[in-house]
Amino acid sequence: MIKKWLWVLLGVMIVLTIGGFFPQSEIVPIVKNAPVQQPQTPGTPRNVNNTLLVDSNQLFAHVQKLNFQRYGKMERMYTRSYITNELRKFGWQPQLEKFPQGVNIFTQRPGTNKTAGAILIAAHYDTVPASPGADDNATGIAVILEIARLFNSASTPKTLQLAFFDQEETGLLGSKAFVSQPTHLKNLQGAIIIDMVGYACYTSGCQKYPTGLPVTPPSDKGDFLAVVGDLETLPLLNTFSNSSENLPKILKLPIPFKGLLTPDTLRSDHAPFWYQGVGAVLVTDTANLRNPHYHQPSDIPENIHREFFTGAAQIIINATSSLLK
Numbered sequence: 001m002i003k004k005w006l007w008v009l010l011g012v013m014i015v016l017t018i019g020g021f022f023p024q025s026e027i028v029p030i031v032k033n034a035p036v037q038q039p040q041t042p043g044t045p046r047n048v049n050n051t052l053l054v055d056s057n058q059l060f061a062h063v064q065k066l067n068f069q070r071y072g073k074m075e076r077m078y079t080r081s082y083i084t085n086e087l088r089k090f091g092w093q094p095q096l097e098k099f100p101q102g103v104n105i106f107t108q109r110p111g112t113n114k115t116a117g118a119i120l121i122a123a124h125y126d127t128v129p130a131s132p133g134a135d136d137n138a139t140g141i142a143v144i145l146e147i148a149r150l151f152n153s154a155s156t157p158k159t160l161q162l163a164f165f166d167q168e169e170t171g172l173l174g175s176k177a178f179v180s181q182p183t184h185l186k187n188l189q190g191a192i193i194i195d196m197v198g199y200a201c202y203t204s205g206c207q208k209y210p211t212g213l214p215v216t217p218p219s220d221k222g223d224f225l226a227v228v229g230d231l232e233t234l235p236l237l238n239t240f241s242n243s244s245e246n247l248p249k250i251l252k253l254p255i256p257f258k259g260l261l262t263p264d265t266l267r268s269d270h271a272p273f274w275y276q277g278v279g280a281v282l283v284t285d286t287a288n289l290r291n292p293h294y295h296q297p298s299d300i301p302e303n304i305h306r307e308f309f310t311g312a313a314q315i316i317i318n319a320t321s322s323l324l325k
Helices: 002-018 056-065 073-089 134-150 173-179 231-238 271-275 306-323
Strands: 095-099 102-109 118-124 159-165 188-194 222-230 249-255 280-284
Touching (some): 134 188, 159 173
Parallel strands (some): 188 280
16 A cells, blocks of 8 residues: 555656656756767768767757748648658668558667677657748657767667658557567667757746646756656666756656646657556657747747757767667
């Protein structure tokens, strides 16, 4: 009975902390554009380490080139064409995986140890009607394309898999279709789902919380990157850390009972992985609790906080590098 009571208390505390979706605060100032590594000759293996640095200009260029509604069939087809062309440019071989309502994109780079398993990095590429979806979720697409560039010839024990899900906005349909294929789950050691990582705010009150909270919110600014994970797979969640004071702060949220007590933490593509017993984390700027342009026509590249976006991408790349070892 005591253990059961403690679990319930933990769940309630997390509900209060998350406040509806995920908490949101603001970002620590980030250094100017990180230096770019010189591209290596394709096919020349190199050891991966935490010095893989984001190219802020390339990162933001992807968001600008995806500055259009990605809701209709033709728009999503054009988006797939852009993503697959970029992947091929970086030496990857993308595959289109059709399901009744749409098309996912999948590619992988085998690791050096066949028994080490795989790590998946994924984001959705569709939008709601009438929104260009710069933050939601061109930022997620851009981070994965930057990962594809940086890890194109990296040599790591684990296999690196990349996926771009269709129809997230209509009920997580792409990720549900993905996890329904046993081959995708075989040897999968964990997944990082990226959904909105480009918006920060620094004025008092810009970070919103549900009404009626009986506790004082940790911050009324949106200066952090939230990482939401399953309490059963804490090592995956704990992979995320700040290696520099110039990177955004990280708020790690371990969710018990696979979100049973906090259903608002299940609103993105990590949820189908939880239901399949696969460890997954959602990386987010907390969406509508911070970003006033959420699902609006105003979700355009000009409203992305570029320094925060670059720092968030660097945090994700650092975690990816650690997980692949």
